[in-house]
Amino acid sequence: MIGFQRILFPTDFSEQSAAIAPAVEAMAKRFRSEIIALHVIDLPLAWYGASEAAAWSALINAERLRAEGAAALARFVSQHFSVANVSQCLEQGDAARQIVDLAGERNADLIMMPTRGYGPFRALLLGSVTAKVLHDAKCPVWTGVHSSDLTAHPADRWRRVVCALDANRQDADVLRWASEFAGEQALELRLVHVVQGADQTLTHESDPGMYEFLFDTAREQISKIQAEVGTAFDVCLKGGRVGRIVREAALGFQADLIVIGRGVIHERLGQLRSSAYSIVREAPCPVIRV
Secondary structure (H helix, E strand, C coil): CCCEEEEEECCCCCHHHHHHHHHHHHHHHHHHHEEEEEECCCCHHHHCCCCHHHHHHHCHHHHHHHHHHHHHHHHHHHCCCCCCCEEEEECCCCCCHHHHHHHHHCCCCCECCCCCCCCCHHCCCCCCCHHHHHHHHHCCCCEEECCCCCCEEECHHHCCCEEEEECCHHHHHHHHHHHHHHHCCCEEEEEEEECCCCCCCCCCCCHHHHHHHHHHHHHHHHHHHHHHCCCCCCEEECCHHHHHHHHHHHHHHHHCCECCCHHHHHCCCCCCHCCCHHHHHHCCCCCEEC
């Protein structure tokens, strides 16, 4: 059974962190999870290994920064969480590394964090900390909606899930997780696959034979993956830019969550594997990388 006994929630006390706090609490209530609220103090590099920043260390009171950080974390938790099972953790150093390390040390089952990057250039930006955590964390990572004008889809209102698959056999594990998760949570599940090669340079009008061949091949590959897992979900097959197609599929299905695989982040081959960050940036609902 898929469950999240411990949820790690890194916060920098920003508006983006506050915006996803209700989703974190809803997730914790749904799975009866402990929330580990983490704040990482951004101390000068000299305090964790870079000698070139040593001159700044004398000008900054590290103990005062830690005390202020602890007080701010306590205020944030009291303002944004009503559940009792919330622990607080204060670390210092590189934020992404501390998040990943603490998730391992505390056996976190899920990391929940915003994407950041709001503002006029948000479509081009994914926060560097979020990107590193997506790449390095061993446990699933949930990322909030990148756009500031879309809701966070808290877990208490979930109805539908989209699972984005490449046509590689290792994606059977991704589908197996999504299928089990949807079944346990009584959610509708639909698959989306972006057909590689079927884009603006190759359309049905320009070369109908090759276009149909690409779709037939993709359909067969996805069918094999479903047969291996033992599922028969509806599949949305489209050609085009991956982030846009996954976004459109999620909007059309009114999805509350998009599931992508860990291989999407680490492998270079395949449409999704080179476009995972664009999926996170453009998604109309939260994304969970498993």
